[in-house]
Amino acid sequence: QSVLTQPPSASGTPGQRVTISCSGSSSNIGSNYVYWYQQLPGTAPKLLIYRNNQRPSGVPDRFSGSKSGTSASLAISGLRSEDEADYYCAAWDDSLSGPDVVFGGGTKLTVL
């Protein structure tokens, strides 16, 4: 059971826009930045979005992030076959036992 909740799967056809949600609480998303990672099969994760909505250089502007309250979203527009991957949200969590990093359970994106 992950602290951050993501849908286990999402899908879309080429060219479509898809959004992936990430739900948390006041101790994590509500008070800290959200980060998104893309993991292609058999590879290490790759940073996609940092500080809620910032894209590292090299990440296409088809990818965008947003945050509102205790939830965040990753949007992918102009879906492409190479976007088929697992996507994870992450944030620091200021729990009573001390700060921890928490990940969502991941969303498997299928391009139909």
Add this chain to the structure above:
Amino acid sequence: QVQLVQSGAEVKKPGASVKVSCKASGYTFTGYYMHWVRQAPGQGLEWMGRINPNSGGTNYAQKFQGRVTMTRDTSISTAYMELSRLRSDDTAVYYCARVPYSSGWYGLLLDYWGQGTLVTVSS
């Protein structure tokens, strides 16, 4: 270019310990936190902790407190993660990943990752 090269796959028996290394190159080792994240087969990502290579200071995930030790050797730009009292559910790929100090204490900008090290725990 920035590279994080991890040590090879390990097979361990339950109750043993494993030590994974992560050799950094292409950047100033002491200018970035080194985080460790693991991924069990077919499962999601799980944060284990981080080390400040400059000071040696560590922050461990609650789940691994008392079982994990993160160290570094700045002379060879290498970070280590040792996990003790291994159980079968510790079977996973273990990744190191760096975060720039400039992103702050709560930074989670894991911009470069190692290739991963498979640790298998089996009797």
